[in-house]
Amino acid sequence: MSQTRNAPETTKLRGAIGLGTPKLTFSFKFAATLIGDLNNLDQWLEQAYQLDTAQLLVPDPKDEDAALKGPRAFINRALAFAQALVDGGRIPLFDLAELSNLARLQPTNADETSQSADYEAKIRPPYIDVITPAQLYAIYKEALLAAGRMSKTPLTPQNRQAEYQHFNNKIILPIAKQAARGTSTQAVLRTAHENNIPFIHRAGAMYQIGWGCKAVQIDRSSVGADSAMASVISNSKRLTAKVLADAGLPAAKHINSTTLESAKKAAQTIGWPLVVKPADAERGEGVHINITNNAGLERAFQDALKVSPGKQVLIEEQVSGTCHRIFISNGELLYAVKRCPKSIIGDGQNSVRALAETANQITLSTPPWRREPLCKLDEEALQQINRAGHTLETIPAKGELIHLREIESTLSGGYDIEVTHQVHPENLRIALQAAKLAGLSNAGIDILSEDIAKPWVENGAIINEINYAPLLGGGEISRSHLQTYLSRIIEEDGRIPVDIYVGGDSAMAQAKEHQKNLHKNGQQAYLTSHAETLDDEQALRPYPFKSLARRTKALLLENTVEALILVVQNADVLETGLPIDKATLHLASTTDPFPRINEVTALLAPLQ
Secondary structure (H helix, E strand, O other), rough: OOOOEEOOEEEEOOOOEOOOEEEEEEEEEEOOOHHOOOHHHHHHHHHHHOOOOOHHOOOOOOOHHHHHHHHHHHHHHHHHHHHHHHOOOOOOOOOOEEEEEEOOOOOOOOOOHHOOEEEEEEEEEOOOOOOOOHHHHHHHHHHHHHHHHHHEEEEEEEHHHHHHHHHHHEEEEEEHHHHHOHHHHHHHHHHHHHHOOOOEEEOOOOOEEEOHHHOOEOOOOEEOOOHHHHHHHHOOHHHHHHHHHHHOOOOOOEEOOOHHHHHHHHHHHHOOOOEEEEEEOOOOOOEEEEEEOOOHHHHHHHHHHHHHEEEEEEEEOOOOOOOEEEEEEOOEEEEEEEEOOOEEOOOHHHHHHHHHHHHHHHHHHOOOOHHHOOOOOOOHHHHHHOOOOOOOOOOOOOEEEEEEOOOEOOOOOOEEOOOHHHHHHHHHHHHHHHHHHHOOEEEEEEEEEOOOOOOOHHHHHEEEEEEEOOOOOOOOOHHHHHHHHHHHHOOOOOOOEEEEEEOHHHHHHHHHHHHHHHHHOOOOOOEEOOEEEEEEOOOOOOOOOOOOHHHHHHHHOOOOEEEEEEEOOOOOOOHHEEEEOEEEEEOOOOOOOOOOOOHHHHHHHHHH
């Protein structure tokens, strides 16, 4: 820690255009002794954090001091690592920070020896309001210090786990607790960013993609069109089954139980084998299948009761087949997968135990925030291994699949097989109807079927669950459909036209005339300066603040705004920026300029 001194002296805001208004400038001073072997650092970044160091080779300025080449290469790697931490914390900043300046410090008379090799780096990370500037600064500082450690430390399993634990506890988990943002949210926002679609943070885990009348509100994979009632239905497996059954859709027979005695009576009524699961839990927690006797029922019931928030357990008839997730987007099929349980694949040379240990070693070589669940060789796994005709010490044939769990779940893991083009039309029909019944535009409909290519009436398949805000972008198959998902929920790039007039009274007069013309053409255009806002009818719209940036953001969040006209009449935007990245700029009037108008015009010019 002592190797980074006085960092930062100040955290400065600078005028900038972009979503989230101002950008930040962080200043770091560090000693040359912080930097070790860059090849060693590259090994860490590539092997421990799966970063492509070839992408980090930023050309040095032609006229730069040769002594700065090493520090510049070091800082660029540290910034890339910081970006990996930012992404691990599910902070939707998708651009690398910019190294705006790197300078060698002059030695001081007080301590000439220790100061002679010091450097100062100034970086400009993108700004977003989901965390504070101080928290964002802490991430970059930790990344800089870690880059120094990794450049001098051999990459061993022990050292790697120590670094993982350090960042998981100090950066990733605290950020996750502060504002929960799901995997789906990060994946959707990243795809929006890649497709040049703007987004705005609303509150907590909620975001808006697009502006004004073209905007869509999202929370994970759900959108504003998804009914709030759907979350009530989908969170209760009992309610889900009733809604499905009442509508004539296939659902498993079940009985809700709160005591072991009532569970045993339910088992007698339904008959073996049974599924026992909490009525209101997620991630596959507490789910047990193939229950064939009272002893197994008692164990499964107690486990399910333990994880049920409402202390309710469903005793359900068991239907043969594998879970298939039918992802519905905007009332249409987006994709479908067969959800297979956690497994290992034989290589014809290693035992079951060795295969599981090798798989776990690979898993442990990835950061905790990116890991799949480990292969646990517990009682359930041993039962599955024995059913496959193996023990921990036998050697499966090459390509032989050995399940370690009965079902796939978020808790225990698994893998998906895409079956989008195999779903029978009748199975798709009931999935679409189930989503509509629940009031969901986007939904994950789980169908238990032995063969999803055959209609449910032929093989006795059932709808097992209706999922509100199902996981989207969690795996390679799902990520491949994200662009289609976005194209269905938002029009083009989601932007409305924005015109900016710069100047005094004459600029305002020109802007009002433009608003009148847009109104005549049938567009609901709103106009605002820092102090005055006019709605579509040119009536005054009061706000509790005098800020062009804040009024602009407020109007971008309003779904009646079809066009926006901004009038810049002071230099405040040099400090606050504007929450837009594209606009038509109208030349400032020269008859009534305001102080620093030339700086303002220069700042806004890149929006064209």
